[in-house]
Each structure stands twice: as C-alpha cells, then as structure tokens.
Amino acid sequence: MEEIETLWKEVRELSLGDSGRVDRLECPPTPLQFLRDFVCQNKPCIISNATLHWPALSSWTHDSYLTGALSSADVSLHLTPHGQADALVPLDGSLCFSSAHVQRMPFTEALGLITNNESPSKLVAYAQQQNNCFLSEYSALAADCDPHIPWASEALGCLPDAVNMWIGNHLSTTSFHKDHYENLYAVVTGQKHFLLLPPTDVHRMYIRMYPAAQYSYSHATGEFTLELEKPDRYVPWCSVDPYPSPEDRDKQLSNFPLYFDGPKPFSCTLNPGDILYLPSMWFHHVRQSPDSRGRTIAVNYWYDMQFDIKYAYFNFLQSIHCLSIKTPTLPVTVHEDLDSDA
Ligand SMILES: O=C(O)CCC(=O)C(=O)O
Secondary structure (H helix, E strand, C coil): CHHHHHHHHHHHHHHHCCCCCCEEECCCCCHHHHHHHHHCCCCCEEECCCCCCCCHHHHCCCHHHHHHHCCCCEEEEEEECCCEECEEEEECCEEEEEECEEEEEEHHHHHHHHCCCCCCCCCEEEECCCCCHHHCCCHHHHHHCCCCCHHHHHHHCCCCCEEEEEEECCCCEEEEECCCEEEEEEEEECEEEEEEECHHHHHHHCEEEEEEEEEEEECCCCEEEEEECCCCCEEEEECCCCCCCCCCHHHHHHHCHHHHCCCCCEEEEECCCCEEEECCCCEEEEEEECCCCCCEEEEEEEEECCCCHHHHHHHHHHHCCCCCCCCCCCCCECCCCCCCCC
C-alpha cells in the first residue's frame, strides 16, 4: 500500500501538481502544444474562450429558439427519482447499480420536464443519451456548434467517434466513473462542476461489482419502481460518493478512507465558452448549476483513445490487490478491465 501511495504522490509531483487545480489556458492551444503538454501526459486542462464563435452560445440561452429548431424532434430523456442515473442506489437493504427509465418524447415536452415547469416533484429528467445523439436527435442544432474541435482532431489524428448533448438541471448528477475515450467537454449554458482523479488513483475509488437494476416510471401514478435485472447482471462501479448526505457521511468516511483521507481530487467549474480536456481513463464525477432558465447545456466530443502502453500499465495497476483495503460491507473487489459502459 505504501508503494501505491508513493505512486499517487509522484504522479502529482512530476506531472499534475498537488494544488487540486486544473491548468487553464486562455485560448485554444496549437495541436502540437495540446498533444505534447496534455494528451501525451494524460493530463487534463481547461481551455477558456474556446467556443466563443459558436452561435449556440447566444441562441441556446432562449427556450423559444431551441423549441422552434427542434419542434419536430423526438429526444431520449432519462428519468429518475433523485437525478442519479447510472449510480449506486439502495435496494432491499444493499446497493445496486441503477439505470434510468429512458423515454423518447417531443423535445418541447422534454425541456418542460427538465426545467421542472410541468414535472411532478419526485421526478428528475436529464437528456443525456450517449450515442452520438447530437448528430441524430439534435441534428437541427448541428450548425450551432463546430462538428469537431479542430486542434484536438489534428492532435489526435482522427474525428470524434461520438458527439453528445447533455441538458440537465441542478439535481442531475453523474457518479464517479471513467471512459475509454479522450473527451472534449464544452459547456454552452449554465455551469458544470467536475471532480477528477487520475487513473493511477484507481484504488481510491473502491470499484466493486454491483447488481444491475432498472427504474420504470409510470406516468399514470407518477411513481418509480426499481427492479433487479433478470437474468442477474453485475456491473463494476466506483463505490465512493464524494458528497454524501449528512446521514451517510460517517459511513462513507469510514468505508472509503483512501478517497477521503488521500490527496484531494482535482476540481473545476466550467463556464459557457470553456472546454475541458478530460483525458481517457480519468475518474470523473459531475454536478451542474443551471442558468436563469433552469437548465445546463453541454456538448461533448468523444475521440478514440490509444490503447497503448499507458493503458496496459493502468490495467496492470488496477489488477493489484491492496491488502489494506477493508471492505466489510461491500461485495468483492474487481480485478478485470473496467469500462463505464454498463
Ligand atoms: O455531464 C455529465 O453529467 C457527465 C459527463 C460525462 O460523464 C462524460 O462526458 O463522460
């Protein structure tokens, strides 16, 4: 364990710094600078003023513009009782990995549910279909943003695999996970708050296998049900909730000391016009603050990552079992390759 703590320390001393702050560039980097200083080092950065030329930055602040452009579009909306989709929630006395009830509906209706004008109090709606939805469901808005991020495409040597739209409110939260993509994440309106941990901190996430469960929502009763998937399916997921409720706080702190007592996570807030470079394999937790109309809108570009020597090292590290990690109330540790794609 001591060796692994040394690794966390060295990674911060040699590359990331230990301030917990993410580097901020005042304008877009050249492809070479981006590749040399960030991608090759698997190091995040924020680029301010990166998308000031996008029409989206002004037009998406008006609901009437969005509902006009998307008047004939159906979009996929993720519905949960508390705003936590793809997250651990209690079921029958233990934790399960819950997926949202996903429903396609006209965009105008979806926006109404997100901004809560018409939604029942126990329903949180988050448009976060992660399947290149910006270019399919939201194609009427495609001209409002760049189709790719030119300096990133040049540095990475490819175009994005997927471009996704995210429309949420103050309750929408994304739990800690990692992705096998290089991520360029652009906020258009409202703010996003990220907590980030490098892949070398994998043991601090207490990744365990959880049974998969699915929410169903009844419009007739306005109630959710949560049921385990049949046949049983288990999903490897991060156990740590960085913002526990007051009643959960003591349990989180005592079950996950490597997270709560270790180096603080990198933390940043993205404003409209900012792009976060979120390197592949980094653990991230995301919350949001809405604009004055009650919504946060972002577009992200997922680029293929290189399955290179860094990837092989990270997998090796993850396979090392830390004897000092006590998990009295949790299911078994995972040693296999983990992907966020539940
Ligand atoms: O914005 C969010 O809620 C989550 C974003 C995320 O997880 C991603 O872009 O990979």
